Amino acid sequence: AQSVTQLGSHVSVSEGALVLLRCNYSSSVPPYLFWYVQYPNQGLQLLLKYTSAATLVKGINGFEAEFKKSETSFHLTKPSAHMSDAAEYFCAVGGSARQLTFGSGTQLTVLP
Amino acid sequence: GAVVSQHPSRVICKSGTSVKIECRSLDFQATTMFWYRQFPKKSLMLMATSNEGSKATYEQGVEKDKFLINHASLTLSTLTVTSAHPEDSSFYICSARGGLAGSTDTQYFGPGTRLTVL
Numbered sequence: 001a002q003s004v005t006q007l008g009s010h011v012s013v014s015e016g017a018l019v020l021l022r023c024n025y026s027s028s029v030p031p032y033l034f035w036y037v038q039y040p041n042q043g044l045q046l047l048l049k050y051t052s053a054a055t056l057v058k059g060i061n062g063f064e065a066e067f068k069k070s071e072t073s074f075h076l077t078k079p080s081a082h083m084s085d086a087a088e089y090f091c092a093v094g095g096s097a098r099q100l101t102f103g104s105g106t107q108l109t110v111l112p
Numbered sequence: 113g114a115v116v117s118q119h120p121s122r123v124i125c126k127s128g129t130s131v132k133i134e135c136r137s138l139d140f141q142a143t144t145m146f147w148y149r150q151f152p153k154k155s156l157m158l159m160a161t162s163n164e165g166s167k168a169t170y171e172q173g174v175e176k177d178k179f180l181i182n183h184a185s186l187t188l189s190t191l192t193v194t195s196a197h198p199e200d201s202s203f204y205i206c207s208a209r210g211g212l213a214g215s216t217d218t219q220y221f222g223p224g225t226r227l228t229v230l
Contacts, residue, residue, distance in 0.1 A: 036221070043118070043205050044156075044221040090155065099146065100207075100219060102155045 002027045002093045006103035014111045019078040021106050023065075023091030026072065032094030033074045035065055037087050038105075044090065050074060061085070086110045115139055116208050118222035125196055126230055133191045133225045135206030141186035142208035146219060147179075150203040162189055196229040203227075 007022040025031055032051050036044040048059025055067045065076045074091060091103040115138040125131050135145060144163050148156040160176075162168035162183035170176045178200075180192040189208075193200055203226055207219040 034218070041203075041224070041226065043116075043223040044207075046218060046220070049218055099158060099161060101158075104155045107153075 002031070002101045004091050004093050004101055004103035006089075006091050006106050008106055009104065010107045010109065012109040012111055013081045015083055016080050019063075019076070019081045019085065019108065021076040021089050021091075021108065023074045023076065023103060024072055025074060025091070025093045027093055033065075033067060034092040034094070034100065035059065035063070035074075035076050036090045036092060038090065039087050047076070047089075081108075081110045083110050083112065114218070114220040116142075116206065116220045116222040118206055118225050120225060121223060122226045122228075124228045124230065127197055128195055130192055130194045131196055131227060133193075133204055133206075133227075135189045135191070135208065135222050137187045137208040137210075137220070140208075140210045142189070142210060143186065144209045145183055145189040146207045146209075147181060147189075147191050148205045148207070150205060150224075152203075156205060159191075193227065196227070198229045201227055201229045 003026045005024045034049045035047040037047050038044050047063050048057045050057050050067045058064045063078045065074050067074050089106045092100040117136045119134045146161050147159045149159050150156050158171050159174045160168045160170045160181050162181050164183050164186050168181035183189040203224050205224040207221045209219045
């Protein structure tokens with residue numbers, strides 16, 4: 001069975017500051033991990049994915065995430081927040097049937 | 113590439129009527145499609161998984177007779193909400209994945225359909 005925990009349902013950062021969104025996973029098999037972003041009333045857009053290659057994964061819009069097996073974590077970071085980054089972010093783990101199990105989401109607010 | 117569309121984007125219907133939502137993969141063949149439901153300010157809840165040409169697999173607690181899923185081709189899946197009631201009002205999102213069933217290919221999501229049942 002797989003599960004995902006996203007710490008912090010709401011995160012606020014100032015424009016230009018570091019963005020850190022936390023994700024911890026549980027998986028009985030080698031995990032496939034994803035970060036998706038959702039803007040209001042829209043579907044999900046893939047930011048990046050980890051599929052057992054490099055542990056540091058670079059995605060779109062300047063985001064990256066590092067897979068740490070020892071910590072069972074896959075935190076999402078961006079060095080400098082932009083106003084357009086304000087959205088809901090979901091971490092997900094791929095299951096045995098390659099279904100996705102989603103975390104509860106983190107709402108990112110970027111303050112001017 | 114990897115574009116998934118949904119139609120309609122928004123639908124309002126009367127209680128007791130049925131509503132069909134289409135999910136299309138526009139530039140790839142989707143061997144597997146997924147249907148999710150999202151409540152306000154909540155995460156996505158997987159409703160069912162469908163592989164082309166076979167019956168959908170429903171998650172526990174999802175009524176298969178109420179939420180009819182058809183995946184008749186490699187580019188189209190439909191979700192029909194039968195005899196809709198106000199509690200069925202929600203944001204429905206589909207996703208599609210190419211490759212073999214159970215593959216690790218990425219799921220690509222549609223833009224969602226907002227269903228409101230009066």
